[in-house]
Amino acid sequence: MTAIRNRVISALALCCLMVVTGCAATYRNHGYVPPEEDLQNLVVGVDSRATVDDVIGPPSLSGVLADGNYYYVRSRVREYGMFRPQVVERRVLAISFNDNDTIANIEEFGLEDGQVVPLARRVTDSSVVSNGFLRQLLSNIGNINPVEGFGN
Template identity: 50%
Template sequence: MMRLAKAVRLVAMGIALISLTACTTVYRNHGYAPSDLDLEKVVVGESTRQDVARAVGRPSSIGVLADSGWYYVGSRFKHFAWKAPEEVERQVVAVSFDQDGVVENVERFGLEDGEVIVLSRRVTDSSIKGLSFLRQLLGNIGNFSAEQFADG
């Protein structure tokens, strides 16, 4: 009788422990946005496309207008129990080139409350190219389903 009660207690504690660990929040990173330390190797007005590729790697997206810019996109998703994944952070690093393939602008964009926020900018002039592309890219928050991120 005493052994049965002890066995039941152990099984109950095991089930409780498994239940608690199943509800742990897991964060997953998707994509790649280079750090500021990596971007220090890119010199505005001097670095070329090849220099950028060596310093921070090839981009995940390229501008459609005459190959004008490279875009690095990194997102962080929060997975909790049975709930759908929630995007908690997104950063886009945009590197713009002039017609000779020399870096013209380096910008980092974030996402706060569904709006595009400029986190840092190194520019040679004040014209910002490709902002509508970034707005579209960052505006996709919430348009994902759990099936797209399930490990298969």
């Protein structure tokens, strides 16, 4: 009898342990922002784009144009159980350049500096996507005007 009781208690303890560990938060890190020590080696107005590439490396994101600014982005995302993932930390380092490819400004931003900007695709939705083939076919039956079919 005590052996069965010990097994039941062990099974309950194991289930409780699995529930507790399943609800633990996990963190994912994305991107790269160079450390402050490396940024101290860059001089605004003196160093060029090539120097930035050598000292801290090329960015994962750059401006829209070929000679655009550099953007280094690092995010930390917390996933907790069944809840939606939440960005708990974001650092953006922006290095802008002058016309002669020297550093114009170095700025750093975080979540506390503004609102999170959701990225959205700029694609026009068509009404065809929401309706299936049969629904489109059957919905056109009432739209036919026999007079238009025979001309004037």
